[in-house]
Amino acid sequence: MSVDVLAIGAHPDDVELTCAGTLVRWKRMGRTFGIVDLTHGEMGTRGDATTRQRESRKAAEILGAQFRETLDFGDGGLVLSRENELILIDVIRREKPRLVLTSFPADRHPDHRRAGELVRDASFYAGLRKLETEHPAHRPQQTIYFSTAWVHDPTFVVDVTATMEVRRDAIRAFSSQFHDPTSAEPQTVLSQQSFLDTMDARARHFGFMIGVDFAEGFISMRPPRLDDPIAAFEGFEPGF
Numbered sequence: 001m002s003v004d005v006l007a008i009g010a011h012p013d014d015v016e017l018t019c020a021g022t023l024v025r026w027k028r029m030g031r032t033f034g035i036v037d038l039t040h041g042e043m044g045t046r047g048d049a050t051t052r053q054r055e056s057r058k059a060a061e062i063l064g065a066q067f068r069e070t071l072d073f074g075d076g077g078l079v080l081s082r083e084n085e086l087i088l089i090d091v092i093r094r095e096k097p098r099l100v101l102t103s104f105p106a107d108r109h110p111d112h113r114r115a116g117e118l119v120r121d122a123s124f125y126a127g128l129r130k131l132e133t134e135h136p137a138h139r140p141q142q143t144i145y146f147s148t149a150w151v152h153d154p155t156f157v158v159d160v161t162a163t164m165e166v167r168r169d170a171i172r173a174f175s176s177q178f179h180d181p182t183s184a185e186p187q188t189v190l191s192q193q194s195f196l197d198t199m200d201a202r203a204r205h206f207g208f209m210i211g212v213d214f215a216e217g218f219i220s221m222r223p224p225r226l227d228d229p230i231a232a233f234e235g236f237e238p239g240f
């Protein structure tokens with residue numbers, strides 16, 4: 001079994017907050033995707049590893065992921081070791097994604113930064129035939145980055161207006177983490193309604209760039225090929 005896209009985040013919910021609308025949109029176009037979380041999110045102020053596992057499975061179901069897998073690379077100190085790199089290399093080889101999505105390695109949260117570096121390097125090394133793991137060599141066509149804590153200038157943006165509500169549903173599946181007026185757990189920045197509003201506002205911001213209601217922005221080291229710039233800028237406000 002293989003997937004077209006593998007989305008890999010440091011924490012359960014990173015994928016939902018950054019690229020879930022895009023994954024659902026691509027799924028509606030007939031593409032398949034899987035989600036890998038590098039940690040259980042066990043250091044989060046609210047919830048615990050078991051709760052977050054249950055929530056992340058539910059979110060994956062809402063999004064229509066082929067599978068979701070949780071690795072144990074250490075929340076709040078994600079370990080960049082050769083051992084972890086080899087584990088991730090084998091997951092990439094097993095799933096044979098054409099694209100890998102992960103967090104941009106320049107971020108405020110060290111786990112996001114380390115996740116981006118680890119995924120970027122593992123995706124490349126996965127193509128080395130002489131590097132032996134359980135599955136044969138496979139290198140994804142491209143690693144693409146989403147912004148997590150900090151926002152970066154996107155290389156391209158994807159219109160997610162039609163899938164924004166599914167993305168919100170998947171985010172709400174993480175009820176231990178995000179705004180829940182009935183929760184007795186300590187309040188954090190993430191548990192305020194304002195955080196969810198900010199995530200929506202971010203999608204609004206990316207959407208404004210391309211003249212739609214909501215979009216998700218991505219960074220790629222290589223620019224995507226764009227054969228029809230007239231169609232690509234269709235519907236934009238005219239200007240520079």
Ligand SMILES: [Zn+2]
Binds near residue numbers: 010011014109148
């Ligand atoms: Zn995170």
